[in-house]
Amino acid sequence: MLYYGRLTAILLNMIELDRTSLEYQRMKIAERAARKAKKRAELEPIRIDPNAPAEEYIVLTYYKYVPIEDPDKFAADHLRWCKENGIKGRILVAKVGINGTCAAPREQIEKYKQMCWADPRLADMWFKEDIGDQYTFTKIFVRVKEELVTLKVPGIRAEDCGEHITPAQLNEMIEKDPNVVLVDMRNRYEYDLGHFEKSVPLEMESFKDLPKAVDQIENLKDKTVITYCTYGVRCETGSAYLKKRGFKKVYQLNGGIGTYGKECPDMYWKGSMYVFDRRVGAPINKTKNLVISECKHCGTSCDVFINCVNAECNAMFICCKNCSEKMENACSEACKAHQRNPEEKDFLVMLKRRYASRYSENPKTGMIL
Ligand SMILES: [Zn+2]
Ligand SMILES: [Zn+2]
Numbered sequence: 001m002l003y004y005g006r007l008t009a010i011l012l013n014m015i016e017l018d019r020t021s022l023e024y025q026r027m028k029i030a031e032r033a034a035r036k037a038k039k040r041a042e043l044e045p046i047r048i049d050p051n052a053p054a055e056e057y058i059v060l061t062y063y064k065y066v067p068i069e070d071p072d073k074f075a076a077d078h079l080r081w082c083k084e085n086g087i088k089g090r091i092l093v094a095k096v097g098i099n100g101t102c103a104a105p106r107e108q109i110e111k112y113k114q115m116c117w118a119d120p121r122l123a124d125m126w127f128k129e130d131i132g133d134q135y136t137f138t139k140i141f142v143r144v145k146e147e148l149v150t151l152k153v154p155g156i157r158a159e160d161c162g163e164h165i166t167p168a169q170l171n172e173m174i175e176k177d178p179n180v181v182l183v184d185m186r187n188r189y190e191y192d193l194g195h196f197e198k199s200v201p202l203e204m205e206s207f208k209d210l211p212k213a214v215d216q217i218e219n220l221k222d223k224t225v226i227t228y229c230t231y232g233v234r235c236e237t238g239s240a241y242l243k244k245r246g247f248k249k250v251y252q253l254n255g256g257i258g259t260y261g262k263e264c265p266d267m268y269w270k271g272s273m274y275v276f277d278r279r280v281g282a283p284i285n286k287t288k289n290l291v292i293s294e295c296k297h298c299g300t301s302c303d304v305f306i307n308c309v310n311a312e313c314n315a316m317f318i319c320c321k322n323c324s325e326k327m328e329n330a331c332s333e334a335c336k337a338h339q340r341n342p343e344e345k346d347f348l349v350m351l352k353r354r355y356a357s358r359y360s361e362n363p364k365t366g367m368i369l
Contacts, residue, residue, distance in 0.1 A: 033311035058109040059132035059277070060089075061258065062116075063099040063148060063233040064125045065158040071095055071144045079142040087112055088137035090276075092145045096158070098122065099148040099233050101277060103136040128231055128258050136277050149207050149234050153241060162227060162239030162250030167260040170226060170253055171267060181220050185210075185229040185238040186274070189316060193281055193293050193303055194257075194271025196228065207234060214245055221247050228253040228260075230273060257284060272303055281305075295320035297327060310335035 068074050075093040082091070082102070087109075089102025104112065109129075116122045165173070173180050182199035184191050191201040200220070202213035225247055227235045235252035242250050253260060257273050261284035271292035272281035281303050283290070295302045295318055302320040309329035317331050330336035 056106045057103065057131065057133045057136070058106055059101065059103045059130040059136050060109060060112070061101045061128045061130070061231045062125055063097065063231070063236075064122055065097040065148070065236060066121045068093060068095055068097060068121065074098075075142045075144045079140065081115060082112075082140045082142065085111060088140050090137070091140075091142045092148055093142060094145045094148050097148055098125075101137075101275075102140070103132045103134075103277075126255070128255060130258065130282060132277075147237070149237060151210060151237055151241065152208055153211060156237050156240050156244065158236040158240060160240040160243060161236045162225075162243065162252045164254035165226065165251045166254055167263040170228075170260070171264060173224070173226065173251075174268065177224060179224050181223045181225055183217065183220070183225050183227050183242075185227045185234045189305075190230075190274035192318070193274045193305075194269065194284065197268045197270060199228075207238070210238060210241060214242065221245075224249040224251070226251045226253060228257060230256050230275065231258045232256040258282070261285070293318050295323050296331065297323035308332075308335050310338040312338070 071093045075091075078091065078093065081087075082089075085104075085108050087102050087104045089100060091098065091100035091102060102112070103109075113127055116125055116127075170182075174182070182196045184195050184199050184201050185207075186202075187204045187206060188201055189205075191199075195201065200217060202210070203216065204210060204213045225242060227239045227242065227250065229235050229238065232253065232255050235256070239250045239252045257269065260269060261273065261282075265284065265286045266288040269284045270289040271284075272290065273284050275282045291301050291303045293303045294300065298320060300320050300322075302318055304319060304321075305316055306319045306324060306329055308315040308317065308331040310331075313331060313335045315331045315335075319327070319329070319331075328336055330338070
């Protein structure tokens with residue numbers, strides 16, 4: 001009897017050991033998932049009412065292709081200035097120029113613009129302005145990069161880009177010339193949230209996929225192509241790339257969708273514009289075609305992006321409030337079943353709470369989000 005007891009104890013010990021290592025694995029997964037959840041929570045979107053009165057918190061978007069000899073020094077000085085003056089955002093500096101989005105109250109933003117314009121290289125830099133709030137950006141990054149937009153195709157220079165056209169010229173061209181095609185130079189998920197009527201999407205998850213995506217539009221080489229992107233920076237090298245690939249007539253929308261929305265709202269744009277900060281979807285139109293995207297699960301009209309709760313999947317998809325509850329923020333049944341441990345369940349509850357708050361009333365604008 002004693003012998004059996006001992007044997008059981010040894011066996012139990014072995015199982016315990018095994019369980020410990022399994023526990024360890026689970027713990028690692030949970031830690032990773034929690035890190036991701038934290039990052040996600042920081043990226044919680046805010047919504048801007050298209051008809052809200054102009055407020056004093058401004059989001060600036062800008063770029064300039066111009067030689068910057070010592071980008072490291074430029075970036076260090078720029079970062080110091082931004083920190084001293086309360087500017088938040090993401091700014092990229094390269095040997096070929098600067099590309100940034102940043103936000104601050106009106107007064108600091110004006111100072112920032114003056115500081116940039118005082119630099120002869122940036123004296124004519126065009127700043128596009130949008131309304132944001134103090135949560136649009138919570139940190140400031142100034143990073144040195146090889147390119148302003150990562151394309152990784154050697155020999156593509158912004159100097160070789162397609163001809164710039166204004167929003168009014170774009171309207172005129174698509175109204176008068178049946179040979180004109182609009183090509184969306186953004187990622188596919190951005191297109192899904194909103195795009196120009198009859199425009200052609202490119203199957204890209206990031207701009208680096210451009211060479212592969214262009215294979216699918218070879219048939220447009222003899223058409224008049226107008227490229228567009230958010231504020232114009234991707235078109236500078238994107239249109240140059242199309243020309244290199246043999247597209248004969250290439251134009252690009254100067255100032256991008258953001259500028260089009262200001263000058264020509266409720267015309268040929270449909271949906272909202274994806275932006276890479278906590279606004280996620282910036283309004284372009286005032287009344288017409290505000291939402292064109294649909295919930296991935298049930299197909300109802302919706303433009304709320306969420307990340308799949310399964311940290312190993314992390315897919316970004318459009319999901320309505322009902323389905324987010326029913327599917328527990330998962331992109332598929334498989335991902336829903338994949339939430340295995342209590343830690344994952346915990347942050348699921350947290351995410352749900354946050355998601356619910358997105359649909360509550362915005363005290364500032366009174367808009368139901
Ligand atoms: Zn749904
Ligand atoms: Zn998933």
